[in-house]
Amino acid sequence: MIKQIEIDGVPALLAPAAGAGHAGLAFRVGFADEPLARRGITHLIEHLALFSTGVADYHYNGATGVEYTFFHMHGSADELGEFLTAVCTSLRGLPMHRLAVEKDLLRAEANGRSSGPADPMGLWRHGARDYGLPSYPEWGLPAITEDDLRDWVQRYFTRENAVLWVAGDEVPAGLRLDLPTGVRRKPPAMSSALPVTPAWFPGGSGVLVWDALVPRAPRSAVFAGVLERVMFRELRQEGGLSYAAHAAYEPVGVDHAQVTAVADALPDKQGAVLGGFVDVLAGLRVGRIDEADVAAVVKKQTEALRHADEQGARLPGQALNLLCGREVLEADEVIDGLRAVTAAEIAQVAAEAWEAGLLMTPHTRADWAGFTAAPTHSETAVAGTSYRSRDTPDEKLIVGAEGVSIVSDTNRVTVRFDDCVIMRAWPDGGRHLVGADGIVVFVEPTLYKGARDAVERLDASIPAAVRVEQPARDPGQIPQPVQPVPGTAPSASPRPWRRVIVLALVASAGLAMTSRIGYELAHDLVDVQTGLVGLAATLAVTVLCGAGAVRALRTR
Amino acid sequence: MRARLTAKDWTGVRAVVDNLSPSARTKIVRHGGSADGSEQVLREVLDRDPADGTAAAMLGHCLIDIGWKARSSYGAEHVSRDQFKEFHAWLRQAEAVLIDGAARNPRDPAIWAARLVSARGLELGLAEARRRYDRVKALDPHNLTAQFQMLQQLCPKWGGSWELLHPWARAEMLAAPPGAAQGVLVAEAHIEHWLELPAGTRTAYLNGASVRRELQEAADRSVLHPDFGRDNGWVEATSAFAFVFSLLNDRRSAARLFVLLGELATEYPWQYLGGDTAEQIRNHRRRALAGAAR
Numbered sequence: 079m080i081k082q083i084e085i086d087g088v089p090a091l092l093a094p095a096a097g098a099g100h101a102g103l104a105f106r107v108g109f110a111d112e113p114l115a116r117r118g119i120t121h122l123i124e125h126l127a128l129f130s131t132g133v134a135d136y137h138y139n140g141a142t143g144v145e146y147t148f149f150h151m152h153g154s155a156d157e158l159g160e161f162l163t164a165v166c167t168s169l170r171g172l173p174m175h176r177l178a179v180e181k182d183l184l185r186a187e188a189n190g191r192s193s194g195p196a197d198p199m200g201l202w203r204h205g206a207r208d209y210g211l212p213s214y215p216e217w218g219l220p221a222i223t224e225d226d227l228r229d230w231v232q233r234y235f236t237r238e239n240a241v242l243w244v245a246g247d248e249v250p251a252g253l254r255l256d257l258p259t260g261v262r263r264k265p266p267a268m269s270s271a272l273p274v275t276p277a278w279f280p281g282g283s284g285v286l287v288w289d290a291l292v293p294r295a296p297r298s299a300v301f302a303g304v305l306e307r308v309m310f311r312e313l314r315q316e317g318g319l320s321y322a323a324h325a326a327y328e329p330v331g332v333d334h335a336q337v338t339a340v341a342d343a344l345p346d347k348q349g350a351v352l353g354g355f356v357d358v359l360a361g362l363r364v365g366r367i368d369e370a371d372v373a374a375v376v377k378k379q380t381e382a383l384r385h386a387d388e389q390g391a392r393l394p395g396q397a398l399n400l401l402c403g404r405e406v407l408e409a410d411e412v413i414d415g416l417r418a419v420t421a422a423e424i425a426q427v428a429a430e431a432w433e434a435g436l437l438m439t440p441h442t443r444a445d446w447a448g449f450t451a452a453p454t455h456s457e458t459a460v461a462g463t464s465y466r467s468r469d470t471p472d473e474k475l476i477v478g479a480e481g482v483s484i485v486s487d488t489n490r491v492t493v494r495f496d497d498c499v500i501m502r503a504w505p506d507g508g509r510h511l512v513g514a515d516g517i518v519v520f521v522e523p524t525l526y527k528g529a530r531d532a533v534e535r536l537d538a539s540i541p542a543a544v545r546v547e548q549p550a551r552d553p554g555q556i557p558q559p560v561q562p563v564p565g566t567a568p569s570a571s572p573r574p575w576r577r578v579i580v581l582a583l584v585a586s587a588g589l590a591m592t593s594r595i596g597y598e599l600a601h602d603l604v605d606v607q608t609g610l611v612g613l614a615a616t617l618a619v620t621v622l623c624g625a626g627a628v629r630a631l632r633t634r
Numbered sequence: 635m636r637a638r639l640t641a642k643d644w645t646g647v648r649a650v651v652d653n654l655s656p657s658a659r660t661k662i663v664r665h666g667g668s669a670d671g672s673e674q675v676l677r678e679v680l681d682r683d684p685a686d687g688t689a690a691a692m693l694g695h696c697l698i699d700i701g702w703k704a705r706s707s708y709g710a711e712h713v714s715r716d717q718f719k720e721f722h723a724w725l726r727q728a729e730a731v732l733i734d735g736a737a738r739n740p741r742d743p744a745i746w747a748a749r750l751v752s753a754r755g756l757e758l759g760l761a762e763a764r765r766r767y768d769r770v771k772a773l774d775p776h777n778l779t780a781q782f783q784m785l786q787q788l789c790p791k792w793g794g795s796w797e798l799l800h801p802w803a804r805a806e807m808l809a810a811p812p813g814a815a816q817g818v819l820v821a822e823a824h825i826e827h828w829l830e831l832p833a834g835t836r837t838a839y840l841n842g843a844s845v846r847r848e849l850q851e852a853a854d855r856s857v858l859h860p861d862f863g864r865d866n867g868w869v870e871a872t873s874a875f876a877f878v879f880s881l882l883n884d885r886r887s888a889a890r891l892f893v894l895l896g897e898l899a900t901e902y903p904w905q906y907l908g909g910d911t912a913e914q915i916r917n918h919r920r921r922a923l924a925g926a927a928r
Contacts, residue, residue, distance in 0.1 A: 317765060349759035353766070360737035364684075446722075446729050446756045 080396060080406055086255040090242035091397050091406065095390025099246030101158040102394055103165060103255070104148035106401045107234035109211040110266050111145075114499040114512060115544040118184060118216025119230050120147055125180045126227070127168040131161055140165075144212050145265050145331070146398055159250030162242070166256050169235045174224050181219050188216060195285035195438075196338055202279050202452050203289070203436050205271035205516040206499045209330070217500060221546040236260025243397040245390025265331040265402060271453070271515050272436065278449035281438040286341045286351050288359075288438070290431035294335040296415035301427040302327035302337045303375030304367060305358070309341060313354050319347045320354075332402050337431055348440035356447040359435075362428035367421040376416045383409050456492035456517055459483035463535075465526035469559035475526045477535050482511060482519050493519045501540045504548045506556050507533045511540075522557045635662060636669040644679050644689070651688055656743050656774040658866040659688075663744040664779050667692035668699050680731070687742040690735025694748040697728035698755065705755075709791065725755045743774040750783035754792050763787045776810045778867040781819055789826050799823050800848075807852055813861025818871035820852035821878050825903045828881075840881055849878055857891055873900040880918040885925030892919045 138151035204210030306325035343351035462478020473486040481494035493513040523529040638646035676693035701724025788794035803823040810816035879888035
């Protein structure tokens with residue numbers, strides 16, 4: 079039985095749990111709230127808040143996800159009380175002397191983290207804003223100031239925007255949640271960078287990833303489970319096309335959930351993996367659903383819930399429900415909901431998911447299967463001063479009053495100044511601009527005639543709030559014009575992906591940023607994760623997708 | 635059946651199709667949808683009953699055929715960009731119908747066979763074609779219509795290679811019972827190979843010892859086998875071997891096959907000789923029968 083109480087103005091959930099007690103404090107803030115030019119600020123605050131609690135024998139951690147940030151600990155009632163009280167005190171007075179060191183640590187952490195195949199999905203679906211932000215590295219770190227941090231805490235790390243859970247018999251006696259006062263912050267509105275769905279884009283990894291937004295409901299959770307079973311059977315067991323074939327369900331926002339499917343493919347089987355996956359989805363959407371699959375999925379999810387309930391591992395998820403304005407549900411209520419799901423309802427979810435789907439193909443095209451290519455170019459170019467490319471005859475950089483474009487015979491990318499979400503600036507004059515739609519323009523003064531002047535005009539037009547200074551580049555990293563080899567015809571487009579660039583580069587360049595949570599749960603908080611979801615298969619998806627496991631916390 | 639289809643007598647069409655063996659049904663479905671006005675009739679049938687797999691397969695073929703006419707049957711280098719665009723647009727339409735049809739009738743080999751044609755035209759690659767072919771094979775192991783499609787897919791002109799094609803053709807033949815028509819796959823593989831060679835070297839290719847041996851083995855196992863009957867595919871097989879033996883100047887074997895054919899023949903592979911195909915067949919038949927009589 080989950081008890082709802084309030085501590086120091088913070089809503090709290092209390093439930094008994096087998097084994098050692100644990101407790102957590104969560105805030106409704108995550109990557110999706112960050113502007114790209116301050117990407118990393120929530121993670122940085124989480125690190126700073128934990129610094130003063132840095133006693134080695136505490137079994138604690140913090141995690142920053144897409145929509146939530148939490149601090150969590152296992153231990154005795156006294157230890158739990160002490161830890162969470164200290165976190166709140168730290169949030170009130172962040173150890174700013176640690177700022178530079180923690181920024182370095184975050185950069186090191188990002189370097190050591192491998193990217194997941196599903197990382198690019200957000201960027202292609204949403205652009206360089208709200209739910210697209212998890213696709214991007216922590217590019218805002220160099221620009222984040224002490225004032226930025228204090229403002230962010232004041233806005234998000236408040237008692238009204240927090241929730242506490244305690245798995246144990248009672249609330250720790252010494253617990254004080256001394257947080258600033260503020261307001262509850264709803265999850266951000268979801269932007270779309272896709273004019274048409276179902277949509278596709280070519281991935282760089284040889285892995286197929288598909289996702290779709292579905293209603294947040296038991297039928298959607300069962301759909302994800304059935305999808306995984308059918309994928310496993312058709313792609314792995316019968317077809318021998320994929321080794322890993324998984325699907326996961328994760329709540330997003332208040333009323334939605336995202337179903338994500340991932341299937342790997344040998345280089346010579348990529349076309350067949352796509353074909354097989356298209357047929358799997360088509361089978362479900364026309365209602366060819368095996369009752370035995372439904373029963374198996376409901377049984378598996380029910381058992382996981384029961385196990386989680388015993389461990390108190392449902393509490394974090396329910397706490398996040400409370401934080402986003404949903405009801406707290408007992409395990410039995412959720413199980414009743416799962417058991418009531420019918421095959422017809424699953425087919426309905428599959429049909430809706432098909433229509434809303436975004437597919438990252440394993441290199442292959444997908445227009446043949448009814449998917450529309452996601453935009454990789456801008457609709458228009460700006461008018462303004464042109465600077466000719468030094469090595470690509472048909473290419474020019476244009477800087478106007480309203481924005482910047484790079485245009486060639488075959489490509490056109492534009493970032494409008496009022497729509498620019500970040501401009502990364504190198505001392506050598508290199509500028510990297512990203513528009514809210516995710517379209518990228520690289521301005522390299524070495525590559526366009528007279529482009530020093532273009533850089534000055536950019537610098538004058540871009541608001542300081544989106545400018546992020548970069549450390550000097552190694553001279554070898556500064557692009558130089560490619561000199562045509564005598565006696566050969568100049569190629570029309572010698573480096574199509576270097577400057578006239580689309581979203582894909584961000585995704586495929588191995589900029590190893592991803593949701594930190596999937597990583598941390600996989601490595602440090604395995605007990606929480608397995609307690610919550612219970613099954614190694616789900617863990618594998620989390621690792622594979624690199625997806626925000628804070629969302630997985632909310633699965634139930 | 636085409637007449638019934640044109641007359642919108644779908645019950646009548648199904649009465650013909652439903653009583654056939656899976657292989658024969660696949661073949662009839664492959665060719666049945668090409669009558670004028672079929673597209674509209676088949677769309678109406680599918681609107682009434684989206685689960686009708688026969689209608690889905692026939693409509694798929696019908697749309698593919700329309701697309702292929704727009705493309706023309708010339709080599710890719712002779713097809714314009716606009717022609718390819720139109721071709722692919724029709725094939726995507728066909729594929730949409732066939733994806734849905736396969737989803738509702740995953741055990742219908744005729745739909746998977748149709749999807750081999752669309753996969754080839756849309757250049758979905760060998761892995762996807764093999765996946766589709768494997769679906770047919772699991773349902774109907776010796777489906778000649780699907781095998782002919784897979785054979786084309788394995789040719790270099792569609793992304794395959796001779797190294798893949800010839801062993802595949804022989805393996806498919808050996809998997810089928812002696813006397814079955816599948817020996818024709820070996821013959822067609824060599825005919826396709828022969829066609830791709832520069833003029834002047836072609837006859838030498840067919841006359842090469844190993845090719846001759848393989849062709850003889852395939853003929854002995856199919857058209858010249860005592861168990862070779864009048865099952866689905868016998869005309870295709872006999873006509874192809876008559877062609878091969880005519881080119882090899884083996885008039886005795888050719889004559890045997892022309893006798894077997896009587897007044898029948900298939901356009902393939904004779905159209906590869908150019909000119910009036912029927913005239914080509916008649917000339918070779920006359921020559922073979924005269925030679926054999928001597």
